[in-house]
Structures are given as structure tokens and as C-alpha cells.
Amino acid sequence: MSGGSVGPALVTFVRAPVAEETWRALGYTLVTLFMAVPAFLLALLALVAGALSLVLLVGLPMLVLVLAAARFAVRYFRWPARALLGRSWPGPDRLSGRGPVGRARAVLTDGPAWRALAYCFLRLPLAAATAYLGVVALLIGLVSFTCPLWSLVVPLDAGPIELTNWWESWQVATGGAIVLLVFPWVVRLPTLLDRFLIDTLLAPGPAARRIARLESSRVALTADAATTLRRLERDLHDGTQARLVSLGMALSRIERRVDRLPDDIDGIVELRGLVRAARGGVADGLSELRDIVRGIHPPALDDGMETALTTLGARSGLPVAVRVTLAEPPSDAAATTLYFAAAELLTNTVRHSGATRVRLHLTDDDGTLRLVVTDDGRGGAQPRGGGAASGDGNGDGARGGAADGTGIGDGDRDGAGTGLAGLAQRAEALDGQLAVVSPPGGPTTVTMTLPLTARARK
Known part of the structure; x- marks a missing residue:
């Protein structure tokens, strides 16, 4: 490792006890510790319901209800992760089953519900261990690091740490400083593990995220195509169609004028036929254009x-x-x-x-x-x-x-x-x-x- 990279890494290590990320991780651990208790009970209830469903039919409806509640865990744990860790993920997709039986089948075969239930089971032990080690390390580190200060006002044999002389307090303070430097990683490393569990059990996987991106892209493309077609419909209606109507009216006037001309004029009969055919072609084209416009966006x-x-x-x-x-x-x-x-x-x-x-x-x-x-x-x-x-x-x-x-x-x-x-x-x-x-x-x-x-x- 080069000397240029050691300096920033050392600064990061020393500043870790007062870094915002450390205290956010500790806050997240403590908040989710209390939130994980009902979630863990839900996971235990799922085990009971699953065992009952093997011998009694009453366990199956209970398991369906538990899994349906477990789907809510995706949103339940999302708000502390978003507020304290800046981590968020979409909620589960809507179930596709219709009717009570169809919905029950959809819940029982829903992968996100089972994965959320697994997260509910794992979160409490992880949060409890992290909170215990983190709080203990913080308290021991603070008490030890401040030992030279409180030993000045508290008798050496009456403080939280028994000392024989004042110089021993500096040895304790050195140990406290080491504990305080280790404390951030006691709470931040389990948070990384929790992020892994979230990505694995709560958040959509890579395939699901890719499908979601493709669906979003398809919806955007479809909406853009609809907007383009509406613009084309307006252009055809206000521009091309109006011009064809005007052309048809002009040909009608020409036809009436030609019809009033004497029949003995050379080529008059052929001219009348050409004008009549042109007017008919314009009328047919206008009718087809109107059908196209109605096909793009029905006026109704x-x-x-x-x-x-x-x-x-x-x-x-x-x-x-x-x-x-x-x-x-x-x-x-x-x-x-x-x-x-x-x-x-x-x-x-x-x-x-x-x-x-x-x-x-x-x-x-x-x-x-x-x-x-x-x-x-x-x-x-x-x-x-x-x-x-x-x-x-x-x-x-x-x-x-x-x-x-x-x-x-x-x-x-x-x-x-x-x-x-x-x-x-x-x-x-x-x-x-x-x-x-x-x-x-x-x-x-x-x-x-x-x-x-x-x-x-x-």
C-alpha cells in the first residue's frame, strides 16, 4: 500500500467514532431492534402455522394470513433504512390471484413473502447482537477514555474501574481509546450484513430489477408513441384533411363551371370526366384519411x-x-x-x-x-x-x-x-x-x- 493511500485511510479510521455514518448505523440498529420484535414473533407464528398445516387444515389459513402480513415487512423495514441509511427499494408486486382461493394460492406461492418472512426471522438476532456489542463497546470506551478525568474527583477505589494510582488511569484511557476506535466497526459491519440481507430477501433481485426497468421503459415508449400519434392525428385533421376539403370544394366549383360550358367545345366531355374523377378521388382520399384519423384516436x-x-x-x-x-x-x-x-x-x-x-x-x-x-x-x-x-x-x-x-x-x-x-x-x-x-x-x-x-x- 502506498504512502499516499495510507494517510486518507488512517484519517477515516480515526474519525470513524464521530462520523455521521457510525451514528446512523447505531440509530438504525436500535430502531430496528424494537421493530424486529413483532417481526420475529410473526416468523415464529409462521413456523407454528406451517406445523399445524401438516396435521390440521386450520393451520393453512393461518399461514396465508402470516405470509400476507410478511409482505408488509418489505415496507415496514423500508422507512428506517431510507431515513437512516439512505437505502430504499420498491414494494412487492400486487398479487394476481382472483377470489379467496386464487389469492390464497398466490400468497402461498409468493417468493417475496417467504423471503420477507426469512428476513423477519433473521433481523432480531442480528439487531440484538449488534445493539448489545455496540452499546457495550461505546460505554466501555467512553468510561475508560475519560478515566483520567473522573479519577480526579472520584476516589480511586470507588469508581467504575478500580485503580491503585492516578497513572493507571492513563493506561485505562489508552485502552478506552482503542475500544472507541473499534466501536464504529462493531455497528457498521453488521449493517453491511443487513444490507446484504435486504438486497437478498427484501429488495427485488437483479432479474426483477431488470424486468422493472424494461417495463418502465416500455410504458414510457408506449406513452410516447401515443403522444406522437395524437400529434399526427391533429396534424392530419387540422392540416392535410382541411386542405383536401378545400381541394374538393375547388373541384366541385370547377365541375359546375365545366358543366355550364357548351357541349360543342372540343374535349369538353373528356374534361368533365377528368374533373369528376378528380373530385371523386379527393372524396375517397378524404374518407380514407378520416378512417385513419379515427383509427389513431377516436374522437368519441x-x-x-x-x-x-x-x-x-x-x-x-x-x-x-x-x-x-x-x-x-x-x-x-x-x-x-x-x-x-x-x-x-x-x-x-x-x-x-x-x-x-x-x-x-x-x-x-x-x-x-x-x-x-x-x-x-x-x-x-x-x-x-x-x-x-x-x-x-x-x-x-x-x-x-x-x-x-x-x-x-x-x-x-x-x-x-x-x-x-x-x-x-x-x-x-x-x-x-x-x-x-x-x-x-x-x-x-x-x-x-x-x-x-x-x-x-x-
């Missing part, structure tokens, strides 16, 4: 999801019961995806299902945007290919493909952006899913779910 969404879906239902030609329960509006990307899904499903219901009634519900409960479209038609929609999810009426289904049946799911087989395959692709672009339940004889239910992370972030 400007009035909100409930109005847009109610309008879709009114135009479908079938009685459609629409119910929208949203705490706040979804993002543009999510709203557009849900709107096109509802439009596609209602269209296919009218064309193929033979249904007489349709229910369309949009909610945002359980941390998920959920669009459910149900008809009372013939059912029997059989997913094929890849993308959508299928089911038999008893569950959410597994991943399957586009519909090839007679219910809601019967879509265009050729267009990648239409039918269930296209809807599934739209949902997956926002980390969502499409599920189909269509037993023979009906009813047919199609559910599109999108995570709340697809919301616009203010």
Missing part, C-alpha cells in the same frame, strides 16, 4: 370512456347495458385500446353471435383495468393461433389464439389488427391479456385486462 374518447362506450352500444343495433366504474381516466394508450376492443367485440357480436342482449362493463378494481363484454348468443367460439386466451367457462383460460367460432370472438382471420389476435396484440403491448370463455350454447364472455401501470403518469 374526447368526451370520456363512459360516453364513448355508451355511443358504441347505441350504434350497435342491439340492447347493450354499459357500466363504467373508473376512479380516474385511463391513459390515452389504454383508452384507445379499450375502445377499439369494445368496438370490435360489439361488431362481431352483431354479425355472428345471434345474441339478443350484450353487457359491457369497464372497471379498474384490484389494480387492473378490466373490460368485460358478454353476450347471450350461441357461444362455441374456439380460439386458434396465438395471442388471445381461451377457456371453457370455468376459468380465465390459458393463452390460445384468435377466435374461429360463432360468438363475440369471431373476427377477421386475415387482418393482424382485427379479431381476437389483433385485440390480444393490443393488450399485450400494454402488458395486458385477452381471455375468452365461450361454452357451446353460450354465453360468450371476452375479458381484456390492462395493468394500472398503463395509466397516464402526471
